[in-house]
Amino acid sequence: xxxxxxxxxxxxxxxxxxxxxxxxxEKNKVTMKEIAPVWAGCENQSGAGLQKCFTQKxxxxxxxxxxxxxxxYKSNTQGRVIVEFIINTEGxxxxxxxxxGAPALQEExxxxxxxxxxxxxxxxxAGKPKAIQYxxxxxxxxxx
Numbered sequence: 001x002x003x004x005x006x007x008x009x010x011x012x013x014x015x016x017x018x019x020x021x022x023x024x025x026e027k028n029k030v031t032m033k034e035i036a037p038v039w040a041g042c043e044n045q046s047g048a049g050l051q052k053c054f055t056q057k058x059x060x061x062x063x064x065x066x067x068x069x070x071x072x073y074k075s076n077t078q079g080r081v082i083v084e085f086i087i088n089t090e091g092x093x094x095x096x097x098x099x100x101g102a103p104a105l106q107e108e109x110x111x112x113x114x115x116x117x118x119x120x121x122x123x124x125x126a127g128k129p130k131a132i133q134y135x136x137x138x139x140x141x142x143x144x
Contacts, residue, residue, distance in 0.1 A: 034132055037087040037119040058116070062136065065112045069104040073142055077102045081109040081138040089129035091119035096133070101140060109138040 035050065042053035069077075079101030086094050093116045098106045113136060123132035 033125075034130060035124040037091060037123045037132060038121040040117065040120055043120055058134075058136070061116055062112060062138075065115050066138075067108060067112075068140060068142070069108050072102060072104040072108075072140070076142050076144050077104065078141050079105055081105050081140065083109050083113045083136050083138065084133065085113055085136075086131045086133045087116075087119055087123055088131045089122050091122040094131075101138075105138070105140045108140075109136075112138070 036054040038045075038050065039054060039057040042050060042057060045053045071077075081101040082097075082099050083095065084097040084099075086096060088094050093114060095110055095113055098110050100106070101109075122129040124130060
């Protein structure tokens with residue numbers, strides 16, 4: 001009887017810990033959620049803080065590495081480019097699709113995203129590495 005109670009407590013504790021990190025437990029139903037990839041500098045974050053840190057680092061990266069193509073700027077080429085990419089199970093960026101805007105603008109958006117460094121840890125789902133998809137819009141406006 002004592003062994004059964006201890007085993008039950010261990011299983012309950014394990015489920016609660018899993019729920020805190022990966023999802024929730026409700027009426028014997030476990031709901032899993034994706035955990036964002038981890039940028040360098042975000043290692044001490046968890047849950048919503050980790051997602052917020054990922055978004056912050058991604059925004060900083062895009063702004064820091066943004067370069068309006070000179071010829072496109074001179075010719076007043078403007079537009080919105082959408083880049084769809086994943087952070088794969090190795091923590092590396094894979095660009096899946098680039099759409100919208102002129103080819104020069106698309107190339108700049110592709111270049112910017114391809115410079116994202118390898119993540120400290122890839123995204124996770126149920127404790128296993130998972131490729132997670134992201135979409136980033138680039139608005140190219142000359143202000144002329």
